[in-house]
Amino acid sequence: MSGELVLQIVLTVAAGLVGVGLYGALSQQSIVMIMMGLELALNGVLLAGGAAWFFLGPELPDAQMLVVVTLVVMAVEMAMGFAVTIAIYRARQVDMVDMATELKG
Amino acid sequence: MVDVSTWSLVVVAVLGVLAVALGVAVFVVDSMARATFALLGSFLAVAGILLVFDLVYLAVVTALMMTIEMAVMAVFMIMFMMNPAGLMPMSMVHNQRGSAGVGVVTFVVLVIGIWTVDWPPRTGALPEDSTRQLGEAIMGSHMLVMLVIGIALFGTILAGTVLATARGRYDRFGPDLSAARPSDPVEGGMGR
Numbered sequence: 001m002s003g004e005l006v007l008q009i010v011l012t013v014a015a016g017l018v019g020v021g022l023y024g025a026l027s028q029q030s031i032v033m034i035m036m037g038l039e040l041a042l043n044g045v046l047l048a049g050g051a052a053w054f055f056l057g058p059e060l061p062d063a064q065m066l067v068v069v070t071l072v073v074m075a076v077e078m079a080m081g082f083a084v085t086i087a088i089y090r091a092r093q094v095d096m097v098d099m100a101t102e103l104k105g
Numbered sequence: 106m107v108d109v110s111t112w113s114l115v116v117v118a119v120l121g122v123l124a125v126a127l128g129v130a131v132f133v134v135d136s137m138a139r140a141t142f143a144l145l146g147s148f149l150a151v152a153g154i155l156l157v158f159d160l161v162y163l164a165v166v167t168a169l170m171m172t173i174e175m176a177v178m179a180v181f182m183i184m185f186m187m188n189p190a191g192l193m194p195m196s197m198v199h200n201q202r203g204s205a206g207v208g209v210v211t212f213v214v215l216v217i218g219i220w221t222v223d224w225p226p227r228t229g230a231l232p233e234d235s236t237r238q239l240g241e242a243i244m245g246s247h248m249l250v251m252l253v254i255g256i257a258l259f260g261t262i263l264a265g266t267v268l269a270t271a272r273g274r275y276d277r278f279g280p281d282l283s284a285a286r287p288s289d290p291v292e293g294g295m296g297r
Contacts, residue, residue, distance in 0.1 A: 023208030059229025061242035
């Protein structure tokens, strides 16, 4: 099968992951579940980066670096998300975003 | 363009469907523990696809990192979720219709782009060892990326510690930071 078609199929899967992740991040109330939605969207970026490397420019390491950066973004997002969850729970006993409305304009 | 063998196409298709299905399952199942492991399954499926694309190192890193991350996530789920085991079915969503709309529109826009763009042919050949290619890039042409990543991760360590610490300097030294000795629950030093 031609590589272009496979690339398009893989990128469609990646787009599906981004779409589902976005839905989760916007619709969930729990802070931890919102983080899971963001992780799922980043999972799609991971897949798209790998596919771009294999099908478009495997002689250059650029797409691989993009995947590494995405992995780091995931790790940072997890660490900071959990730190914020602990901080806001300790201060206000808040574990859902709907309860954290003090800065609402 | 490169041709892809039938078996790798089958593997990619199966893992792709699995990745999206498990991703959907994250927001469908009642039990938060199950949601965490569904997300882990989705990550492992993507790692499998990366493996088919000859990105051995990145696939292994993804699989290992996400396994640990989801284990930590499961602990936090039990700590902070109101319904970790899903024993009491309850709705934990808001603005579901709007969110679904945004998700679907994003997906459709991306898919239109993916299937209408005239993708360029592959330039160059696969390297003998993709891990070596990445390692040489990190230590050579793309070192700046690694330097920025290092600083960002160090900043994350500091910020995470500051946010997660219960007692700050104002708790220890008073509102105007004038106390001579910090008031700690456990005194420091040797107790002399």
